[in-house]
Amino acid sequence: MDAVVKKLMRQSGETFAEQAGVPLKDQPAALFKLLVLANLLSARISSEIALAAARELFEAGGGTPHGMSELTWQQRVDALGRGHYVRYDESTATRLGETAEMVQDKYKGDLRKLATEAEHDPERIGDLLREFPGIGPTGVDIFCREAQAMWPWLRPYVDSQVKKGAERLGLPTDAGKLASQVPDKDLARLTAALVRVARDKKLADAVKAA
Template sequence: MSTRRTLDALLERHGTTYAAEAGIRLRDTPQPLYQLLVLSHLLSARIRARVAVAAARALFAHRLRTPRRMADAPWQERVDALGEGGYRRYDERTATQLGDGALLLLDMYGGDLRRLRREAAGETDTLRSGLRRFPGIGPTGADIFLREVQTVWPETAPYLDAKALQGAERLGLPTAPDGLSRLAKGRDPAVFAAALVRGALDKG
């Protein structure tokens, strides 16, 4: 199969971002950006992606869609919502981290991650470091956030982390970021990166 046909098949099968799967209509506004931060936190644990997505949807169904609501919610409500999504192995620790992270976001940035973006001034490394201030957001969580946000924060694009490059290698696509970026030209960078990650994880 040619490189172009491989890419087309990949996007047809896996061309959905994790944010879209979690029901997040991503825009450069505070609420969906916060929801993406929550999702990135959940996805970064050693747990199946579908469980993390289900847990995010359960939290949002409990109306825990903003840092204020997350911070004000009783700890047990956060635990219960995570459990409803099947996120049981890490539910208590994660419930604490989500509450602490929401308070930190409110204190440092008034609940608006766009202030972190402005603080970074186009420097992806600074942005990554800023994201890692939030409890539960380590290197993997920061990578997930930046991979998914690049459509609405285009200064971060193309963002292809190690997991995306692993997917490219598995599919016989170029593994150098420059080569992959040329291949993806004209396509949504977040969709492209998510497809590569899903390709890396797809046992089929």
């Protein structure tokens, strides 16, 4: 493994899901939490605030489609507020309620059925994810970058933010070459770290420093 990659993984090799306390497991609750997280991280708001808001929602009982549906709109707003997710709290509370209903109605509460419906096709899953309110191209990238830890058929998922981070560190931007820098099981962690590098030049400089 490249020395820069080793240092990067030591400093920032944690997925955003793990940072929010979401296990990287191919299970209904974990996948729903990842979808919520992708929704929250899609907004023009700091990742720290989005992660804090996610933790508050999950603690309030919104960690499953049923649990999120059982929360009132105001309870969702209040949880987002406790995470300081205040600029988008009302619209996001509405979207998350609609998302929970859609997961229950279309996928019977189990987003593993999303992979089945997509026929394990990364392009098709992007189309299906965009059917959820609040999930656009950015949300698709966030979900798929992290979900590749659970769904090997998504690997290597390397989007423009990952490539920007790789370029800052002088690493390959080709998806296959970049993926070869780490074991398959660590690819989601590498891509998350490179997204942080893309957003934080100081982090990039610290990783490159001897």
